[in-house]
Amino acid sequence: MKKCEKESLYSLFRTAVECIEGFRYSTAMPTFYDDVPLSNGTSVKETPSIEVGGSTFEQTTTSSDKKLYKSFEELKKDVLECKLCPLCKARKTVVFGEGPFETVGALEKPPVLVIGEGPGYDEDVQGRPFVGASGKLLDKMLKSIGLSRTENCFITNIVKCRPPENRNPAKDEIIACSHFLEEQIRLLSPKIILLLGTVALKSIFNTTLGISHLHGKVFYYHDEIPTIATYHPSALLRTESLKRPAWEDLKFFQSKLKGL
Ligand code: URA
Numbered sequence: 528m529k530k531c532e533k534e535s536l537y538s539l540f541r542t543a544v545e546c547i548e549g550f551r552y553s554t555a556m557p558t559f560y561d562d563v564p565l566s567n568g569t570s571v572k573e574t575p576s577i578e579v580g581g582s583t584f585e586q587t588t589t590s591s592d593k594k595l596y597k598s599f600e601e602l603k604k605d606v607l608e609c610k611l612c613p614l615c616k617a618r619k620t621v622v623f624g625e626g627p628f629e630t631v632g633a634l635e636k637p638p639v640l641v642i643g644e645g646p647g648y649d650e651d652v653q654g655r656p657f658v659g660a661s662g663k664l665l666d667k668m669l670k671s672i673g674l675s676r677t678e679n680c681f682i683t684n685i686v687k688c689r690p691p692e693n694r695n696p697a698k699d700e701i702i703a704c705s706h707f708l709e710e711q712i713r714l715l716s717p718k719i720i721l722l723l724g725t726v727a728l729k730s731i732f733n734t735t736l737g738i739s740h741l742h743g744k745v746f747y748y749h750d751e752i753p754t755i756a757t758y759h760p761s762a763l764l765r766t767e768s769l770k771r772p773a774w775e776d777l778k779f780f781q782s783k784l785k786g787l
């Protein structure tokens with residue numbers, strides 16, 4: 528919170544107390560300061576929020592009280608051994624995610640982060656994200672706007688282990704896994720994020736509205752990183768009519784990235 532916001536709040540409460548008590552305080556206002564960034568780079572702020580059509584949504588996750596990893600490798604090691612939620616029981620592999628580091632050994636961080644929902648059957652078997660039918664479509668979608676997991680995108684999921692029978696991940700599972708995603712985002716510091724589907728959207732931003740209302744709009748992760756949601760490729764495989772709006776979202780995403 529900013530110094531001036533604290534001063535306004537203090538004045539407001541003091542005036543309210545003065546009205547109730549029927550006399551004015553003569554003490555001076557205490558000195559307030561802007562909240563300062565913590566040494567690890569996470570700033571102390573109010574719950575991040577997004578605004579859409581006049582409504583404000585709180586961002587669901589913050590990372591102020593959890594382990595901060597020094598490197599992607601250190602984070603990956605913990606994720607691959609994780610047993611924090613029941614999804615660890617039936618999984619064959621943990622799907623950390625992949626990008627140019629893994630596929631071609633690039634040293635530079637990719638500018639784009641793509642976030643899906645959770646591994647399916649093929650991903651669980653191979654330990655890689657989006658390698659089944661929806662993954663093939665995702666690769667085509669990304670290619671159409673000049674992106675690929677071998678060059679400029681890191682691809683991951685909200686939960687890193689497969690929910691049995693491909694059900695949606697439960698809220699507790701999403702929360703258990705959320706710190707890993709937050710750390711992936713912090714360490715990658717992507718220029719822009721693409722969210723695939725309602726689960727990804729609602730896991731990152733606390734909204735009751737789903738993808739059909741919020742696709743193609745810009746939100747800001749931690750009030751900083753532009754984030755755009757579109758339909759999940761598996762929804763596009765089921766419903767042909769969603770392909771056109773998804774294509775519009777992708778073109779918009781590309782123009783936004785170009786402008787950064
Ligand atoms: N669907 C997802 O959301 N993620 C994957 O990795 C594969 C399918």
Ligand code: SF4
Pocket residue numbers: 606609610611612613614615621686687688700703704
């Ligand atoms: Fe851990 Fe996430 Fe897998 Fe749950 S889904 S066991 S929190 S890595």
